[in-house]
Amino acid sequence: MTVLRVALAQLNPMVGALDANLARLIDAYDEAEAAGCDIIAFPELSTVGYPPEDLVLKPGFVEDNLEVLDRFAARTRGCAAVVGFVDQDRDIYNAAAVCVNGEVVGKYHKRLLPNNTVFDEQRYFTAGHDSDPLELYVIGGVKVGISICEDIWSPFGPVAEQAAAGAEVNINLNGSPFATGKGAVRERLLATRAADSHCAIVYVNQVGGQDELVFDGGSLVYDHEGTLLARGVQFAEQLLIVDVPVPPVYRKRLLDPRGRVTEAMLPVVEVSAVPVRHEERVEELASPISEPFDADRELYDALVLGTRDYCVKNGFSDVVIGLSGGIDSSIIAAIAVDALGAEHVHGVSMPSRYSSDHSRSDAQLLADSLDIECRTISIEPAFTAYIEMLADSFDGREPGLTYENIQSRCRGQLLMALSNEFGWMVLTTGNKSEVAVGYFTIYGDSVGGYAAIKDVLKTRVYDLCRYVNRREGREIVPESVITKAPSAELRPDQRDDDSLPPYEVLDPILELYVEDDRTAGEIVELGHDAEMVRRVTRLVDIAEYKRRQCPPGVRVSRKAFGKDRRMPITSGYRG
Known part of the structure; x- marks a missing residue:
């Protein structure tokens, strides 16, 4: 033979x-x-x-x-x-x-x-x-x-x-x-x-x-x-x-x-x-069969490699991340450390009048666990200045969401200033669930060079944080970050589920609508609440223009936003 x-x-x-x-x-x-x-x-x-x-x-x-x-x-x-x-x-x-x-x-x-x-x-x-x-x-x-x-x-x-x-x-x-x-x-x-x-x-x-x-x-x-x-x-x-x-x-x-x-x-x-x-070979080789990774490690390593190569191949040695004390910025920081090394990752806590004490302390705990720099720059002076500048224009109105977006844009401006000054790439922290329904501020928390978890649903972000802790045998991501209710903290006592369905409800609908190309009617036929489906799919449709202006990110699913999913911005179809 x-x-x-x-x-x-x-x-x-x-x-x-x-x-x-x-x-x-x-x-x-x-x-x-x-x-x-x-x-x-x-x-x-x-x-x-x-x-x-x-x-x-x-x-x-x-x-x-x-x-x-x-x-x-x-x-x-x-x-x-x-x-x-x-x-x-x-x-x-x-x-x-x-x-x-x-x-x-x-x-x-x-x-x-x-x-x-x-x-x-x-x-x-x-x-x-x-x-x-x-x-x-x-x-x-x-x-x-x-x-x-x-x-x-x-x-x-x-x-x-x-x-x-x-x-x-x-x-x-x-x-x-x-x-x-x-x-x-x-x-x-x-x-x-x-x-x-x-x-x-x-x-x-x-x-x-x-x-x-x-x-x-x-x-x-x-x-x-x-x-x-x-x-x-x-x-x-x-x-x-x-x-x-x-x-x-x-x-x-x-x-x-x-x-x-x-x-x-x-x-x-x-x-x-x-x-x-054949006759010259001294010994036959053993068959090298590497074991495949489990689902969490496979996904995590894909994100690390994609982030590393995007940074290194484009000439960036360092990255900067806004550390909010939340789940998304926590996993982004962990990915960045594994991709580039702790000495090349810079965290920034940017509190406002609405930031809770536990969010600030959680951000510092994460930075200490990862051994990365974490500086604090309050956005309060800039936020106050915006309110004063807009006071006459907003006279008699309750700006509400506008003030929330101003805070996010203050943070985005600070991160981009650090990027410009030191040559650090900004890693954005939005996940697929938020990107899908437009739960982010354009020119605010969406600014940056790369969106490492852009194609990872929120429920999987939690899985990845648990994986990091399990892999290291200690708390890298503080347990309080994993267990607390997610919040943008842009107004008093704000929670994500004030504006969105619980992620356990939202993510399965998004998988069907975005990755499987099901219509809203088909999703309802599969047993999901009709009003919820109409609401979620409408949010996805009207956020297309925002997604077009977001940075690229690692594609890890069957269908990702970007070159994989090409929907018209202007469309009257609702399914």
Whole structure:
């Protein structure tokens, strides 16, 4: 039985950083070559980082990426490399190149271009077509097929076609972003695809944050029967090296109607320069199967990685957070410390005449637990000045909500002043529940550079705070923060549930309306109170203009506000 030694380079590229990405490719390649690998697989579009979006509309950018590919290929030796890049002839393609012994020996153009959720690849690329025939590559004595991301999701796509025509291993390059629950879906899919095609699957995925997206890695290898051979770590770079057994599969294909060869055999490229090194290996590798994270850790680590990469890749070493003593600013501070280090996180308590003593003390307790700086800047002088300036205009009126929003905007101005002066990025603290229904002040608590929990419902924020305490074995987030009723503290004795339904009621309705695209009528039919549903969905609809002016944040759900959910601001539909 032949054994193919494969390296999966689970890398964290930066979109557009071509030279830095090339250095990462070369370092991983050299390590795989030294380990006696037959082949190394890199993620989708790894020369340019994924997704490059409108950068690929710049001809100069595409040319530069082709130069990077040539420079990488020139460094290759006996270990073959499959690397993602942007190809061009009459059009541009999401492509993979097979490189060995100093040259590019073959190319593959992605056949199935996703145009859903956060993907809009049909805006940029042309799909591989009949004039771009599929090929197999003999590497280490094994027939290898190449595919890219979406190609493997279709049971009748290129992977099945290649397998039916003789492929024994399929290398699948990915830029697959994280969403809660997606890992289990991937694993079921890949196991099924491997078993149905009787072809081993090598699935390499990108890791890291890119604007709103975060990629979780978790690369996978399955044998020809759909048995898991290897699972990469989540949310970290890794060179995963796996020995893939490749027995003759013709008997299994002949006896199984799913795998009977019905296609004409594909052209085979003999990558003859690659030595078959199986006999030279001193020992066989143990199968590296990393345990998947539980739901709380997975979500938390996704937020940490997304926040870290957004800050670092955009040149920010430090962040500043308004610490209110509430649950949202508490989890943001914990995420920031894990992302950047305590010395790079600056907390600001900004009390007003309505701030309670326990909120101030809770903010200080949190700062002490995290060992971060916490300064106090009262907004009372500015708030008083606004009241005096507006007194004549508001004569005879009770401003009410206006005064609440003024306080929030005073705080936003202070945070932005510190950001401007010291170069710190402001992390906003709004969660998905509040962002959904517009329970925030535009140009106030919404100001900032990044919204780390923008896609996390309020009830999950509480779960994450409990997770942080459980992980550390002590109170990082004070228990009083977790147990007290949430409040913006912008008027006497204010509570969130004065203006909103309890979050235990609100969040399930939001999941159905925002993430599942149910209409208000459909949600009522599922058993939710009709008046409550009408109220909540109306709040979501009228807050669209506010959300458009909010900073980006990490996408972790099935559907996030931003590039994932694109609703018209002006709309008369109420469902």
